[in-house]
Amino acid sequence: MAKGRDKLTAVMVRQAPAGKYGDGGGLWLVKSDRDTGSWVLRLAVHGRLRHMGLGSIADVGLAEARIRAGEARKVLRDGSDPIKERERQKREAARSMHLLKDVADDFFEGYKARLKGDGKAGRWFSPLTLHVLPKLGNVPVADLTQGDIKDALRPLRDTKPETMRKALNRLNLVIRHAAAHGLDVDLQAVAKAKALIGTTQVEAENIPALSWADVPDFYASLGDGTVTHLALRLLILTGARSGPLRFLHEDHVAGDVWTIPARLMKSRKDKAEDFRVPLSKEALAVIEQAKRHARCGFLFPSVRKGVISDATMARLMERREMEARPHGFRSSLRDWLAECTDAPHEVAETVLGHVAGNAVTKAYRRTDFIEQRRKLMERWATHVTGQGGQVVQLVSAV
Template identity: 60%
Template sequence: MRTRNRLSAKGAASLGAGKFADGAGLWLYKQERERGKWVFRVTVHGKRREMGLGAFPDVSLADARKKADDARAMAQDGLDPIKEREKARRKAERNMHLLNDIALDAFEARKAELKGDGKAGRWFSPLEIHVLPRLGKMPVAEIDQIDIRDTLAPIWHDKAHTAKKALNRLSLCLKHAAALGLEVDLQAPEKARALLGKQRHETKNIPAMPWPEVPAFYKSLNDGTVTHLALRLLILTGLRSAAIRFARLDEIEGDVWTVPAERVKGRVGATQPFRVPLSGEALAVIEQAKRHARDGFLFPSVRKGVISGATMSRHMERLGMEYRPHGFRSSFRDWIAESTNTPHDVAETAIGHTVGGAVERAYKRTDFLEQRRALHERWAGYLTAKADNVVRIG
């Protein structure tokens, strides 16, 4: 066995230029009396290797011996200590990614799935406002359930819906980090949820007008203004307000309105636009709206662009209603469920929902246009005549 510990700390400091063995593969290479480096010589798989252990005198003799012992143990296990150190270095660098960077990268990767490529900021804002100010500069590998709990606790009860969104977005960021090869605790968000406890204020659905009340409200929208006409078309089609507000004349051909897929939430990622059958009543509303049209848009604002997302809501607020325009989708869907025997897939497609998984959709490519045309005509008839009879749609 080789003699070990030949050098002393004081003796090493007094040595001039040269190479000096401490034993068992540890050497001190000195360029001059005050400066040098520690080197560990080892044979791995029959190949001679020299592994630098740090500069002298920054690395003490005791520290150099400890590093040599660790490297020697690896070599005895058949591992190359130089390669293992490089692996550890790359792993440490990989896991130093900050949440700020991961969140931006995750957002960029999901833009194609988001309405308008996420330009409205609704996907990123819960992170940007409530998570990143506190955790953004932390390496994702270090984020645990305590960090998440402490970050979301201030809004967990008072802003329940926003807090849930923030937790969901953070979970997606951690999954994105894991996909990049980073070591993260994917269970941390659920652990944090358990620590935060049940929320006192549960998320409430958007208030929807009961469908028996809709005809009377529809008939009250009779002054021919942009707001009234937009609300009428929204109720008739069952679409969301963005699809209505940005409606263009060149999207309508005959009695079919082809809405670009990016304007119909819930059909994000669809390769085909969404065709909406227009009832006779809907066509009459569009005809009235044409006199307001500007730059191709059916519902322009007073100044430029189109009416805002709040325009229709404010009209209902002024009437003292708690209901909101978005709720008419539920009104329409409830009417279908309670007053017709419309097949589920047809009913869901009527309000712009994507039906079935990716594989199922690949084989079943129909959008039930003809069945929906009959359904929309009967909905329009109900709205304008306030018919209470049960409609059967085959």
């Protein structure tokens, strides 16, 4: 027993009333009443008196309190501040417990409710799972640097620049999620990594599209009444994306309007709204033909189950050795609107389901221009079916 130490006993710790009781060597028992109390170690650190808590008597017994006090005294003899050293060890432990892969999973679990279909398709998170987490998943998020990010993603710069961009954006959200939970992370790590990676030398490629002038010939070739042919015809006539079209249900059509539910729109789920598509006479005729194929109300079912896949229409065009792809018909329609009509920009963009204008304009706009779009879509159908497509005069949207 060290001289002047170990003055207390376990019985005294249990039974002593409120007060302060010294065990020696700077270790004190501080009791607020008979049953509660805590251990405090008094130390002179660099000439300044410090008080270091060692835990409550409910969690730390007398023997363990003496061991903890001894360890702190050893740190002090070695020339370090035991309180700061303990804080450093806690930070190290926290870093090792919050690996990037775990923080990313925790972030996605909360974020996916904002995504279409709750992100079940996996595409939103895949830039991280494929290109970041295999390399950096076991790195503590607090230790993640711009150099780590640059090394992981720079190989994509000139081969998959869009994938790289998405990976950086998603990683930035993960890091901000970590910061919101109080972790010591570098919020500028992604921005710094972008600067280190540099600008891609690859120009973005647009989805191949048919010229609007060539659309009528292709439309005429889709005449066998199969699900694929009818789906492509309606895709062309409406300018819709393939996702909403493939999941078109009889209940979505009322009169000459197809209402696409918000959950099928490309926008974030918490931002999306139902979108109305005016149907031309030709589009209504296509829908009527498609009803004979309907299964469970869906107009474009697959051969086995569910609806036709996104690739089904594309494969038809591939077999014909065409460069254009189904999504490109949206570009064909947009070019026709620009070159063959005087449709205001806001109306033309709304035809494709885009929201044009700045934040203030969008906040105050309460129209979807459906009457103006109805005229345009009827004229587009006239062009698509080979009956001409002269300039359409519209009232200004302003």
